[in-house]
Amino acid sequence: MYCPVCFQNTLRIKSTGVIKLAFNGKSKNSSIFTYNLQKESQEQLIAKLREKIEDFFRFYADFQNKAPLKNFEAYAADFLCENNCKIDMINTKVSVVGVVYSVSEVKSILTEYGKKYAIDIEVNFNH
Numbered sequence: 435m436y437c438p439v440c441f442q443n444t445l446r447i448k449s450t451g452v453i454k455l456a457f458n459g460k461s462k463n464s465s466i467f468t469y470n471l472q473k474e475s476q477e478q479l480i481a482k483l484r485e486k487i488e489d490f491f492r493f494y495a496d497f498q499n500k501a502p503l504k505n506f507e508a509y510a511a512d513f514l515c516e517n518n519c520k521i522d523m524i525n526t527k528v529s530v531v532g533v534v535y536s537v538s539e540v541k542s543i544l545t546e547y548g549k550k551y552a553i554d555i556e557v558n559f560n561h
C-alpha cells in the first residue's frame with residue numbers, strides 16, 4: 435500500500451488495531467471492532483465482520499425508503515510506514531478491503547445479508 439506522505443509502497447497494517455465500518459457514509463456507534471492479526475484466524479476476523487454488517491443491516495432494514503447500499507467502507511487507522519513517516523491517522527482512512535479481507539469475502543457477506551434484510555447492494559469495489 436502507498437504511504438500518503440512519501441508516496442512509496444511502504445505502508446503496512448499494524449498487527450493489532452481497530453476497524454471501523456461505514457455504510458453509505460453512515461455508521462452505528464457499534465460499527466467498530468478490534469483485530470489482532472497475530473492471534474486471530476481469518477475465520478475469526480470474518481465472523482466479526484459478519485456480525486457488524488448484520489448489526490447495521492438489521493437496524494437499517496427498519497428504515498422507510500431505504501436507499502441501496504452503494505458505498506461500503508471498512509477502514510483502519512493503524513498503519514505504519516517503513517520509512518517512519520508521521521502519518522496523520524485522524525484524517526487518513528485506509529481501507530482494509532484487499533488487506534485484511536478480500537473483495538470477494540466482503541461482497542459475499544454484503545450480498546448474503548442484503549438478501550436477508552431486503553437491502554439492495556450496489557457497491558462497486560473496482561474504483
Ligand SMILES: [Zn+2]
Pocket residue numbers: 437438439440441442444515516517518519
Ligand atoms: Zn511514508
